[in-house]
Amino acid sequence: xxxxxxxxxxxxxxxxxxxxxxxxxxxxxxxxxxxxxxxxxxxxxxxxxxxxxxxxxxxxxxxxxxxxxxxxxxxxxxxxxxxxxxxxxxxxxxxxxxxxxxxxxxxxxxxxxxxxxxxxxxxxxxxxxxxxxxxxxxxxxxxxxxxxxxxx
Numbered sequence: 835x836x837x838x839x840x841x842x843x844x845x846x847x848x849x850x851x852x853x854x855x856x857x858x859x860x861x862x863x864x865x866x867x868x869x870x871x872x873x874x875x876x877x878x879x880x881x882x883x884x885x886x887x888x889x890x891x892x893x894x895x896x897x898x899x900x901x902x903x904x905x906x907x908x909x910x911x912x913x914x915x916x917x918x919x920x921x922x923x924x925x926x927x928x929x930x931x932x933x934x935x936x937x938x939x940x941x942x943x944x945x946x947x948x949x950x951x952x953x954x955x956x957x958x959x960x961x962x963x964x965x966x967x968x969x970x971x972x973x974x975x976x977x978x979x980x981x982x983x984x985x986x
Contacts, residue, residue, distance in 0.1 A: 837896055840937045842872050844930075845900065845969075850922035856902065867962045869906040874898050881971070890977040894926060894940065901956070906963035920953035920967055927969060935964045940973030947972045 842858050845851065854866030856870045874884070880893040902919065928949040930936040936948045953967040 837893055837939050838872070838898075838971075840939060841898060841969065841971065844937050845923075848926050850919045850921055850926060854904075854919060858900070861879065863901045863903055863964070864913050865903070865960075865962070866976055867903050869903045871901045872900065891942075892975045892977070893945075894971075894973055894975055896939075896971040896973075897973075900967050900969055902965045902967075903962050904965065906958040906961055917953075920965055924950040924953060924967060938973075939971050941976040942974040945972075947973060 835843060842860060845858055856868055858872050858956075860872050861874075865871055872906065875897040878895045878897070880895050881961065883891045885891070893973075900923075904919070912973045927936075927948055931948040936946075938946065939948075940946060949970045949972075951968055951970075953965065953984070956964040956966055958964075
């Protein structure tokens with residue numbers, strides 16, 4: 835299963851999204867309030883190390899934007915509720931990652947982390963508002979063997 839599918843399936847279980855009856859689509863957010871979209875931004879190679887046997891250990895970072903569309907009524911109670919959903923989602927992601935109950939995205943689960951941040955309101959129009967939060971996966975890929983000119 836791809837990291838994108840793993841992340842989407844896992845986020846679907848977040849209490850903040852379950853309570854709001856939100857279905858997460860990939861690369862798309864519907865115009866209907868209560869919809870959500872998961873948008874991948876690619877993989878960044880953070881570091882690469884090679885062991886004496888030629889094995890390679892790569893630290894990777896994937897970044898995703900989660901867009902949430904909620905009803906927009908310009909009053910403090912509705913805006914506070916929307917902010918609480920973002921806050922609950924970010925808190926849940928951090929708690930799951932800290933407890934090591936988040937999915938395993940790489941080959942070495944010990945140093946993995948899932949972080950959430952940069953929650954914000956993007957805009958409001960036609961009775962709905964769009965909020966986003968950034969989710970970042972940091973994981974290890976291990977490639978065994980390989981070329982080592984010193985082991986001939």
